[in-house]
Amino acid sequence: MTIGSFILKNALRNKRRATLSVLSVAVSLFLLVTLLVALRELTIPPEDAGAALRVVVRSRISLANPLPARQRPIIERIPGVEAVSPFTWFGGNFKNEEGMTFAQFAMDPKLLRPIFGEAKMPEDQYEAFEKDQRSCILGKLTAEKYKLKVGDRITLASTIYPATLEFRIAGIYSGTIDDRNLLFHHKYFDEATGDLGQVGTWWVKVRSAEDMPRVTTAINAAFANSSSEVRAETERAFQLSFISMLGNVKLLVASISTVVVFTLILVTASTMSMAIRERFRELAVLKALGFRRRELFAFILAESFGLAVTGAVLGAGGAYFLYNYGNISKMTNGIFITFEVTPKIVGIAILVATGLGIVASIAPSISVARTSVVDGLKTLD
Amino acid sequence: MAEANIVTVRKLSKIYRQGDINVTALNQISLDIKTGEILTLMGPSGSGKTTLLHIIAGIDRPTSGECRVQDIDVTRLNESQLADWRNQNVGFVFQTFNLIPVLTAYENVELPLLLTRLGRKQRRHQVNTALELVGLGDRSHHLPRQLSGGQEQRVAIARALVTSPSLVVADEPTGNLDSHSAQEVLSILQSLSQSAGKTVIMVTHDPKAAAFGSRSIHLEKGELTN
Ligand SMILES: Nc1ncnc2c1ncn2[C@@H]1O[C@H](COP(=O)(O)OP(=O)(O)O)[C@@H](O)[C@H]1O
Ligand SMILES: [Mg+2]
Numbered sequence: 001m002t003i004g005s006f007i008l009k010n011a012l013r014n015k016r017r018a019t020l021s022v023l024s025v026a027v028s029l030f031l032l033v034t035l036l037v038a039l040r041e042l043t044i045p046p047e048d049a050g051a052a053l054r055v056v057v058r059s060r061i062s063l064a065n066p067l068p069a070r071q072r073p074i075i076e077r078i079p080g081v082e083a084v085s086p087f088t089w090f091g092g093n094f095k096n097e098e099g100m101t102f103a104q105f106a107m108d109p110k111l112l113r114p115i116f117g118e119a120k121m122p123e124d125q126y127e128a129f130e131k132d133q134r135s136c137i138l139g140k141l142t143a144e145k146y147k148l149k150v151g152d153r154i155t156l157a158s159t160i161y162p163a164t165l166e167f168r169i170a171g172i173y174s175g176t177i178d179d180r181n182l183l184f185h186h187k188y189f190d191e192a193t194g195d196l197g198q199v200g201t202w203w204v205k206v207r208s209a210e211d212m213p214r215v216t217t218a219i220n221a222a223f224a225n226s227s228s229e230v231r232a233e234t235e236r237a238f239q240l241s242f243i244s245m246l247g248n249v250k251l252l253v254a255s256i257s258t259v260v261v262f263t264l265i266l267v268t269a270s271t272m273s274m275a276i277r278e279r280f281r282e283l284a285v286l287k288a289l290g291f292r293r294r295e296l297f298a299f300i301l302a303e304s305f306g307l308a309v310t311g312a313v314l315g316a317g318g319a320y321f322l323y324n325y326g327n328i329s330k331m332t333n334g335i336f337i338t339f340e341v342t343p344k345i346v347g348i349a350i351l352v353a354t355g356l357g358i359v360a361s362i363a364p365s366i367s368v369a370r371t372s373v374v375d376g377l378k379t380l381d
Numbered sequence: 382m383a384e385a386n387i388v389t390v391r392k393l394s395k396i397y398r399q400g401d402i403n404v405t406a407l408n409q410i411s412l413d414i415k416t417g418e419i420l421t422l423m424g425p426s427g428s429g430k431t432t433l434l435h436i437i438a439g440i441d442r443p444t445s446g447e448c449r450v451q452d453i454d455v456t457r458l459n460e461s462q463l464a465d466w467r468n469q470n471v472g473f474v475f476q477t478f479n480l481i482p483v484l485t486a487y488e489n490v491e492l493p494l495l496l497t498r499l500g501r502k503q504r505r506h507q508v509n510t511a512l513e514l515v516g517l518g519d520r521s522h523h524l525p526r527q528l529s530g531g532q533e534q535r536v537a538i539a540r541a542l543v544t545s546p547s548l549v550v551a552d553e554p555t556g557n558l559d560s561h562s563a564q565e566v567l568s569i570l571q572s573l574s575q576s577a578g579k580t581v582i583m584v585t586h587d588p589k590a591a592a593f594g595s596r597s598i599h600l601e602k603g604e605l606t607n
């Protein structure tokens with residue numbers, strides 16, 4: 001027998017309790033990691049500089065309501081506006097796949113570079129895209145996923161409009177925060193859908209960051225009291241608005257996380273106290289045999305740590321593998337595109353587990369320290 | 382050397398304060414214990430037997446007085462020195478055996494050796510020797526609950542012996558045993574003193590147990606009476 005196996009035998013003496021406490025730590029840490037990842041994904045700022053100067057204009061009623069095409073020249077005339085492109089969700093299904101795996105938008109190819117400057121493509125691909133009205137460009141991730149290359153043809157059946165469109169891939173771009181979308185000519189879309197004169201949203205490039213507040217206010221004002229009132233906001237606000245009441249969500253997630261950690265500490269500390277109280281007499285015997293206080297502390301700490309770390313490895317490790325190697329967009333029906341357990345979040349989980357191991361061993365260590373051998377021997381089993 | 386005193390107790394007192402009341406558990410006890418003898422401590426319940434045993438064994442501290450064991454004043458050692466001293470010099474046998482339930486007989490006996498520098502092989506040798514001495518060489522892999530009370534107490538004696546202490550203290554070691562098991566345990570304790578030269582201090586209520594000792598002293602209200 002070694003000190004290690006002695007500690008292990010002690011920890012496992014009540015197998016059901018050990019299992020339950022490890023599971024409660026595991027479930028809590030899984031939850032904590034999930035919450036932290038969700039919080040991060042929800043509040044992650046778009047990293048591209050382009051987004052800072054983009055304004056998204058949508059119907060005030062809902063994103064699903066189309067806007068009239070005639071709004072375009074009105075927006076273009078607002079001072080500070082550099083370019084306006086329609087941006088319409090096509091909602092096409094590729095190859096009868098269940099659910100959409102990438103988004104397609106109809107837009108104005110001439111405004112690709114002015115508005116979406118971060119999308120990088122070879123010069124000839126830009127030109128080819130602009131020239132061929134039935135062409136499209138595809139994000140690198142999607143192209144790789146389906147092994148598509150420039151020149152290939154791709155057919156998409158819209159789930160919204162009675163239209164099935166065939167495209168020739170003119171270019172493959174990369175460099176945006178989400179290199180997955182397919183972009184194509186709005187004219188092609190208009191033709192195929194019978195010139196409805198409607199667009200999904202307007203994407204507007206503003207001259208400078210200082211112009212942003214004034215431009216958004218001006219756009220909103222331009223269509224106030226019209227039959228198609230709009231809501232103009234920064235791209236970032238637009239992205240974030242997909243989650244309603246984001247501020248509250250953030251606070252909610254933070255408070256749930258705190259409660260989870262707090263409850264976890266209470267549960268683990270009481271489990272450890274119980275486990276040690278049952279063994280008071282044995283610990284007194286160990287003291288009589290010559291074990292010192294610091295050795296008993298080490299036993300308690302090791303047991304407490306073992307419990308916390310095993311739980312953490314199961315819970316946080318499980319979350320890590322599930323989220324980083326699983327198909328999160330499928331699991332969440334596309335609510336989250338990425339759900340990355342970052343090293344920082346793993347670090348927080350480790351920190352919580354470590355803290356848990358230490359905190360849970362404090363109370364039992366104090367009571368063991370306070371109890372003399374003689375008093376310990378008097379306690380009944 | 383055989384006649385030298387292993388334990389010298391001088392004017393030892395232990396007073397418990399409970400609020401305003403003082404309970405005198407030991408009152409100015411002086412006592413010499415010879416190396417290799419089996420001393421039995423007798424007396425009515427509450428007379429201070431356990432208290433005296435605990436102070437000699439270094440798990441309790443007196444209120445005043447001196448207690449020297451092999452020329453070391455155990456009342457002057459600090460906690461950690463005392464722990465080392467106990468590990469090397471004292472073997473404990475309790476009335477309720479006090480084995481660790483999740484450890485086998487072998488592991489229970491090995492426990493005090495984990496504090497020494499002995500290697501695994503040496504430990505195995507000492508544990509097996511101790512288990513054989515108490516006649517349980519074939520039970521080393523049994524858990525305490527798989528043993529009878531008498532066998533458990535013999536494992537406890539093996540645990541007390543395994544570090545080769547010079548002093549073995551036993552607080553009513555037969556108190557929870559039937560008379561047959563009690564006999565076995567007492568003979569083992571007796572042979573320890575006779576063939577291994579250990580000093581045994583045993584608290585007992587039982588006059589038959591006292592008969593196994595080489596000398597018997599009586600306590601009454603914290604004082605020696607003979
Ligand atoms: N922790 C304590 N607090 C107060 N009184 C105690 C304590 N331990 C023992 N005593 C008292 O000391 C006296 C001697 O106790 P003890 O040595 O256990 O007696 P014995 O072992 O002879 O039955 C008893 O009166 C007992 O009540
Ligand atoms: Mg007693």
